[in-house]
Amino acid sequence: xxxxxxxxxxxxxxxxxxxxxxxxxxxxxxxxxxxxxxxxxxxxxxxxxxxxxxxxxxxxxxxxxxxxxxxxxxxxxxxxxxxxxxxxxxxxxxxxxxxxxxxxxxxxxxxxxxxxxxxxxxxxxxxxxxxxxxxxxxxxxxxxxxxxxxxxxxxxxxxxxxxxxxxxxxxxxxxxxxxxxxxxxxxxxxxxxxxxxxxxxxxxxxxxxxxxxxxxxxxxxxxxxxxxxxxxxxxxxxxxxxxxxxxxxxxxxxxxxxxxxxxxxxxxxxxxxxxxxxxxxxxxxxxxxxxxxxxxxxxxxxxxxxxxxxxxxxxxxxxxxxxxxxxxxxxxxxxx
Amino acid sequence: xxxxxxxxxxxxxxxxxxxxxxxxxxxxxxxxxxxxxxxxxxxxxxxxxxxxxxxxxxxxxxxxxxxxxxxxxxxxxxxxxxxxxxxxxxxxxxxxxxxxxxxxxxxxxxxxxxxxxxxxxxxxxxxxxxxxxxxxxxxxxxxxxxxxxxxxxxxxxxxxxxxxxxxxxxxxxxxxxxxxxxxxxxxxxxxxxxxxxxxxxxxxxxxxxxxxxxxxxxxxxxxxxxxxxxxxxxxxxxxxxxxxxxxxxxxxxxxxxxxxxxxxxxxxxxxxxxxxxxxxxxxxxxxxxxxxxxxxxxxxxxxxxxxxxxxxxxxxxxxxxxxxxxxxxxxxxxxxxxxxxxxxxxxxxxxxxxxxxxxxxxxxxxxxxxxxxxxxxxxxxxxxxxxxxxxxxxxxxxx
Numbered sequence: 001x002x003x004x005x006x007x008x009x010x011x012x013x014x015x016x017x018x019x020x021x022x023x024x025x026x027x028x029x030x031x032x033x034x035x036x037x038x039x040x041x042x043x044x045x046x047x048x049x050x051x052x053x054x055x056x057x058x059x060x061x062x063x064x065x066x067x068x069x070x071x072x073x074x075x076x077x078x079x080x081x082x083x084x085x086x087x088x089x090x091x092x093x094x095x096x097x098x099x100x101x102x103x104x105x106x107x108x109x110x111x112x113x114x115x116x117x118x119x120x121x122x123x124x125x126x127x128x129x130x131x132x133x134x135x136x137x138x139x140x141x142x143x144x145x146x147x148x149x150x151x152x153x154x155x156x157x158x159x160x161x162x163x164x165x166x167x168x169x170x171x172x173x174x175x176x177x178x179x180x181x182x183x184x185x186x187x188x189x190x191x192x193x194x195x196x197x198x199x200x201x202x203x204x205x206x207x208x209x210x211x212x213x214x215x216x217x218x219x220x221x222x223x224x225x226x227x228x229x230x231x232x233x234x235x236x237x238x239x240x241x242x243x244x245x246x247x248x249x250x251x252x253x254x255x256x257x258x259x260x261x262x263x264x265x266x267x268x269x270x271x272x273x274x275x276x277x278x279x280x281x282x283x284x285x286x287x288x289x290x291x292x293x294x295x296x297x298x299x300x301x302x303x304x305x306x307x308x309x310x311x312x313x314x315x316x317x318x319x320x321x322x323x324x325x326x327x328x329x330x331x332x333x334x335x336x
Numbered sequence: 337x338x339x340x341x342x343x344x345x346x347x348x349x350x351x352x353x354x355x356x357x358x359x360x361x362x363x364x365x366x367x368x369x370x371x372x373x374x375x376x377x378x379x380x381x382x383x384x385x386x387x388x389x390x391x392x393x394x395x396x397x398x399x400x401x402x403x404x405x406x407x408x409x410x411x412x413x414x415x416x417x418x419x420x421x422x423x424x425x426x427x428x429x430x431x432x433x434x435x436x437x438x439x440x441x442x443x444x445x446x447x448x449x450x451x452x453x454x455x456x457x458x459x460x461x462x463x464x465x466x467x468x469x470x471x472x473x474x475x476x477x478x479x480x481x482x483x484x485x486x487x488x489x490x491x492x493x494x495x496x497x498x499x500x501x502x503x504x505x506x507x508x509x510x511x512x513x514x515x516x517x518x519x520x521x522x523x524x525x526x527x528x529x530x531x532x533x534x535x536x537x538x539x540x541x542x543x544x545x546x547x548x549x550x551x552x553x554x555x556x557x558x559x560x561x562x563x564x565x566x567x568x569x570x571x572x573x574x575x576x577x578x579x580x581x582x583x584x585x586x587x588x589x590x591x592x593x594x595x596x597x598x599x600x601x602x603x604x605x606x607x608x609x610x611x612x613x614x615x616x617x618x619x620x621x622x623x624x625x626x627x628x629x630x631x632x633x634x635x636x637x638x639x640x641x642x643x644x645x646x647x648x649x650x651x652x653x654x655x656x657x658x659x660x661x662x663x664x665x666x667x668x669x670x671x672x673x674x675x676x677x678x679x680x681x682x683x684x685x686x687x688x689x690x691x692x693x694x695x696x697x698x699x700x701x702x703x704x705x706x707x708x709x710x711x712x713x714x715x716x717x718x719x720x721x722x723x724x725x726x727x728x729x730x731x732x733x734x735x
Contacts, residue, residue, distance in 0.1 A: 069508020
């Protein structure tokens with residue numbers, strides 16, 4: 001076990017993938033000489049060369065589109081989109097090409113491409129640097145969408161994403177890049193918990209609290225705080241956003257009877273909406289209360305002095321837990 | 337005044353055709369100085385010498401010319417037959433390539449088997465040359481599959497419908513070729529309209545920056561559905577490439593020999609580390625954009641007449657005639673071949689089975705997906721609930 005930052009854990013996972021498979025190629029803006037604006041790819045070009053760690057021209061659609069061609073040729077590209085808000089120029093190549101090629105060609109063309117996307121807010125950035133665009137991609141069939149919440153998963157899941165024969169969107173919670181944790185670099189990604197499964201982080205009996213990416217830490221803190229008041233929260237790190245591991249969430253909700261989901265992305269059409277609907281369908285008779293969503297607002301990402309209002313924090317999550325439990329909360333007295 | 341671009345010029349002077357004059361029709365020629373058009377066979381069928389490009393087609397003797405004539409004729413026959421199949425309700429849609437046969441044959445016949453093609457939906461003549469099964473060409477247009485063939489068996493990706501998206505795939509493929517140290521080439525086909533797309537411009541940026549072996553083959557057929565080429569570009573399309581540092585060639589796209597020469601030049605450059613080349617093949621879409629289109633709403637009939645006079649098949653026939661090769665026997669032989677191909681195409685189309693209902697769930701992912709498995713399971717139960725397959729759901733509803 002080694003103590004390392006989240007960013008370093010991804011770097012180490014990328015390094016292993018580069019070592020294990022000569023067809024793995026990294027490409028993105030500023031990832032080579034600079035090592036990425038967050039230094040996630042630091043040192044990799046120096047060790048693997050400019051043909052395996054490629055500084056690309058500034059064209060997001062071309063980063064994805066040329067990777068499609070590289071994959072046609074048998075390569076396994078790992079791409080970096082520098083910030084969440086910069087992914088949209090590549091939207092067509094992702095949703096119309098990358099996601100659909102396997103279906104279009106009836107399985108003859110596999111596109112094992114991983115797109116790394118630093119996402120989420122909380123770092124005081126200007127517009128386009130703090131977004132949570134995951135729902136655009138969870139709505140696109142043909143893509144797998146995952147995110148991680150701790151250095152160990154970052155290290156393992158990035159390797160699993162690269163090993164996947166399907167295209168994977170790998171969302172990295174950028175405000176956690178500098179968080180440290182124990183990482184066992186010897187864990188074999190092939191035998192580790194599969195990337196499309198959720199993980200129960202803390203067992204509880206009163207409420208199921210589902211979070212992913214940057215808010216997992218917040219959710220755990222909320223559970224700790226709630227425990228002081230005698231409330232037992234089961235925290236689930238969703239990890240995979242497409243497909244969602246409904247079975248794990250369902251099992252938990254059958255036990256607790258209550259579901260709270262939290263994410264930074266807006267509420268409408270989000271991952272929380274799908275969870276609330278699907279869990280209601282699957283365990284209606286076990287529910288003691290309506291599912292609660294504690295999410296970012298349905299607004300463009302606000303300026304940094306306001307972002308703390310937009311981002312679900314510990315207190316908002318606990319307020320949602322109170323709502324699920326029928327305890328006094330900020331909406332007490334409101335109809336419906 | 338010359339009335340066209342791929343015009344009557346040349347006249348055996350050994351000089352490229354001047355790009356003079358204003359077109360009679362309304363598709364227009366972009367303003368600007370422009371450049372000469374590479375031409376080796378005039379519309380009248382005269383073989384004109386060209387010191388730079390002649391050496392590239394030196395090996396094309398009578399036999400090869402005859403074979404090109406057959407290709408052009410067969411491909412036109414495929415196109416006509418497919419159009420008829422659409423009119424008869426056997427195909428949902430068809431994008432005719434009428435008039436563009438030489439651009440497709442001349443380029444495709446210049447390729448090696450290990451080169452890889454990324455095309456648009458109109459390059460069905462290229463697909464034929466690559467050896468795609470006839471029924472497979474129609475599969476997507478009949479609606480039995482999202483695309484027709486396994487790209488790796490013929491080294492040609494299935495048709496791209498998003499305009500220009502495939503140029504990036506070709507460029508990436510070429511990056512892979514470069515990494516592999518191979519000497520094959522990625523070739524991408526697209527139209528004049530595509531040159532306005534961001535993807536095509538980004539592809540040229542990447543291709544130039546990395547100097548990868550890719551050929552950008554632009555079939556300038558003058559129309560992007562109803563939009564004339566002058567709306568896409570204020571300069572000749574070949575001149576756009578220059579700004580990216582990509583050498584370009586502007587070739588008479590209805591001259592199969594000139595297209596072949598130009599493509600060979602580009603391929604040779606790519607194979608020897610010279611990087612990308614852009615070819616503008618100046619041709620004309622004689623038919624509608626697709627069978628759902630009505631070009632009489634937007635283009636001048638005179639323009640069509642002018643281009644009919646430069647027909648790629650008439651041209652090679654005239655050349656063969658001048659050489660005493662266009663015998664009745666040859667014509668009959670080529671016609672028989674075209675008819676046989678058309679019969680095979682029609683039979684392949686009509687006998688193509690409809691896909692099984694549960695095919696809708698296949699190949700979305702390469703490994704199991706819990707969401708989709710559940711949806712498939714539920715739909716399977718739903719289908720089974722009908723009992724009698726004759727009552728299975730239709731679009732209109734079965735009950």
